[in-house]
Amino acid sequence: xxxxxxxxxxxxxxxxxxxxxxxxxxxxxxxxxxxxxxxxxxxxxxxxxxxxxxxxxxxxxxxxxxxxxxxxxxxxxxxxxxxxxxxxxxxxxxxxxxxxxxxxxxxxxxxxxxxxxxxxxxxxxxxxxxxxxxxxxxxxxxxxxxxxxxxxxxxxxxxxxxxxxxxxxxxxxxxxxxxxxxxxxxxxxxxxxxxxxxxxxxxxxxxxxxxxxxxxxxxxxxxxxxxxxxxxxxxxxxxxxxxxxxxxxxxxxxxxxxxxxxxxxxxxxxxxxxxxxxxxxxxxxxxxxxxxxxxxxxxxxxxxxxxxxxxxxxxxxxxxxxxxxxxxxxxxxxxxxxxxxxxxxxxxxxxxxxxxxxxxxxxxxxxxxxxxxxxxxxxxxxxxxxxxxxxxxxxxxxxxxxxxxxxxxxxxxxxxxxxxxxxxxxxxxxxxxxxxxxxxxxxxxxxxxxxxxxxxxxxxxxxxxxxxxxxxxxxxxxxxxxxxxxxxxxxxxxxxxxxxxxxxxxxxxxxxxxxxxxxxxxxxxxxxxxxxxxxxxxxxxxxxxxxxxxxxxxxxxxxxxxxxxxxx
DNA sequence: GCCGTTTTCGGCCCGACTGTTTTCAGTCG
Numbered sequence: 001x002x003x004x005x006x007x008x009x010x011x012x013x014x015x016x017x018x019x020x021x022x023x024x025x026x027x028x029x030x031x032x033x034x035x036x037x038x039x040x041x042x043x044x045x046x047x048x049x050x051x052x053x054x055x056x057x058x059x060x061x062x063x064x065x066x067x068x069x070x071x072x073x074x075x076x077x078x079x080x081x082x083x084x085x086x087x088x089x090x091x092x093x094x095x096x097x098x099x100x101x102x103x104x105x106x107x108x109x110x111x112x113x114x115x116x117x118x119x120x121x122x123x124x125x126x127x128x129x130x131x132x133x134x135x136x137x138x139x140x141x142x143x144x145x146x147x148x149x150x151x152x153x154x155x156x157x158x159x160x161x162x163x164x165x166x167x168x169x170x171x172x173x174x175x176x177x178x179x180x181x182x183x184x185x186x187x188x189x190x191x192x193x194x195x196x197x198x199x200x201x202x203x204x205x206x207x208x209x210x211x212x213x214x215x216x217x218x219x220x221x222x223x224x225x226x227x228x229x230x231x232x233x234x235x236x237x238x239x240x241x242x243x244x245x246x247x248x249x250x251x252x253x254x255x256x257x258x259x260x261x262x263x264x265x266x267x268x269x270x271x272x273x274x275x276x277x278x279x280x281x282x283x284x285x286x287x288x289x290x291x292x293x294x295x296x297x298x299x300x301x302x303x304x305x306x307x308x309x310x311x312x313x314x315x316x317x318x319x320x321x322x323x324x325x326x327x328x329x330x331x332x333x334x335x336x337x338x339x340x341x342x343x344x345x346x347x348x349x350x351x352x353x354x355x356x357x358x359x360x361x362x363x364x365x366x367x368x369x370x371x372x373x374x375x376x377x378x379x380x381x382x383x384x385x386x387x388x389x390x391x392x393x394x395x396x397x398x399x400x401x402x403x404x405x406x407x408x409x410x411x412x413x414x415x416x417x418x419x420x421x422x423x424x425x426x427x428x429x430x431x432x433x434x435x436x437x438x439x440x441x442x443x444x445x446x447x448x449x450x451x452x453x454x455x456x457x458x459x460x461x462x463x464x465x466x467x468x469x470x471x472x473x474x475x476x477x478x479x480x481x482x483x484x485x486x487x488x489x490x491x492x493x494x495x496x497x498x499x500x501x502x503x504x505x506x507x508x509x510x511x512x513x514x515x516x517x518x519x520x521x522x523x524x525x526x527x528x529x530x531x532x533x534x535x536x537x538x539x540x541x542x543x544x545x546x547x548x549x550x551x552x553x554x555x556x557x558x559x560x561x562x563x564x565x566x567x568x
Numbered sequence: 569g570c571c572g573t574t575t576t577c578g579g580c581c582c583g584a585c586t587g588t589t590t591t592c593a594g595t596c597g
Contacts, residue, residue: 027579027580028569030569030570030580031570031580032569060570063571064570065569065570100595100596101586101587103595106595136587136588137588138587139587140586140588141588197597222585223584223586225584225586227584228583228584228585230596230597255582258597260581263581263582264581264582268581271579271581272572276581276582277582278582278583279582
């Protein structure tokens with residue numbers, strides 16, 4: 001099985017950790033980390049790129065040496081340097097590196113002076129008092145380590161929609177301290193958020209932190225200084241609040257929005273101009289060149305404005321240096337929803353109610369795509385029921401002015417890639433979404449072949465939630481997205497960005513991969529209730545993170561255009 | 569280990585907070 005980009009990235013990250021503990025040149029360490037991010041963010045797998053004889057050394061942060069190391073990993077499936085490092089530094093240093101207060105320096109000290117190599121070693125050393133007197137290990141550090149070992153901090157990320165609820169409440173609470181904005185991965189609209197980074201422009205910086213510490217939901221205060229305060233809320237989410245002066249608003253927003261890699265790229269450009277970029281502004285000597293707005297900072301760095309969703313150091317800085325970036329898709333570009341359920345199967349509302357909700361959003365059309373018969377639990381439709389539902393839709397359409405209900409189905413993809421309804425039934429429908437709902441654990445080749453086979457059916461227009469993941473509860477099934485997107489392009493089949501906040505599937509990287517091959521995307525809510533149409537914006541978020549424009553998305557089209565595009 | 573409209577060598581993002589020191593290193597984001 002070809003080596004995955006994510007595996008290579010993980011190897012480079014581990015390598016960086018070990019090199020750092022070993023005390024290697026920090027820039028060499030950083031080079032491995034940067035390369036890991038580059039490989040991880042590629043729209044195509046390096047195995048495929050190598051097979052096409054592409055030069056990996058042209059990728060940002062990857063030079064001759066790392067390119068040959070990647071080629072080696074792909075060829076052998078193993079990474080020699082990492083194996084050597086592991087031999088030199090046996091144990092479970094990765095797990096220990098996750099503990100608060102343990103960075104490379106203290107880890108090395110533990111390793112060399114106290115022979116601590118695993119979490120169990122550390123527990124014993126703490127208990128026996130072996131660490132007393134070890135440089136940098138005072139009573140408080142020891143206490144924190146003991147606490148962390150007893151109750152390991154759940155390294156959890158929160159779904160964007162969950163983080164949103166917390167963020168909105170906090171913003172309201174802090175509003176009277178100044179201008180409040182949520183930055184970080186939340187503003188970049190990542191599908192999950194690790195912590196909330198909140199920025200407040202306030203004259204009295206300390207007052208903001210004080211107010212945060214007094215928030216009802218705070219269970220722990222991790223840091224509390226004059227300009228920066230960090231707390232943990234009852235839900236477990238960590239909140240960082242930073243107070244900054246008005247004239248630094250733009251620079252601070254930029255800095256706090258990240259990503260870290262994007263910031264580093266920007267700072268590199270500043271350095272080249274003999275400037276310095278920090279959260280207070282773009283600074284030349286002691287003079288502030290820019291800082292009040294983000295636009296101003298980008299402009300002075302010779303860049304066009306980069307929307308937060310693109311700030312991942314995936315090539316957007318180079319693109320912004322060439323000229324204006326393409327206008328990313330917006331919620332207002334959407335003219336209809338192509339994946340909607342009703343109470344004919346597992347939805348909670350009638351077709352007419354769903355239509356009313358779709359019209360209220362200003363849509364021109366909606367495809368009703370209830371489940372097929374295999375979904376017995378949700379009363380999936382058999383061929384006869386499909387016909388009956390079609391008649392009801394016809395009647396409804398006769399009465400509707402300026403809105404069209406498209407007939408459709410979300411048909412199950414069976415184990416071998418066959419579909420759950422006969423072609424004669426599918427041929428009668430306007431929109432056929434084909435989805436996997438069973439056999440999630442097939443091996444990669446079989447799972448991929450199954451979906452490609454379904455796409456090969458000329459009646460299928462869209463593959464629904466292509467990876468099947470449920471964020472935080474179910475891993476995506478094992479498929480080769482490179483193959484899937486190539487097949488989608490060759491077979492002229494659309495892929496879905498399912499906007500349901502638990503799914504967000506395709507994710508941003510996959511959406512970008514699809515776009516880069518010219519595959520058309522449908523952004524759909526999979527609405528099972530009238531209020532679920534509002535999830536569209538989460539789908540738009542991920543589409544923007546995948547650099548999609550309105551042109552890449554089929555349901556930005558007028559109905560006649562859409563009909564033409566879906567034809568196969 | 570990467571990279572170059574100042575450079576193929578000598579740089580490499582930057583500041584806040586904490587705990588351990590006794591003026592600062594380490595960690596973190």
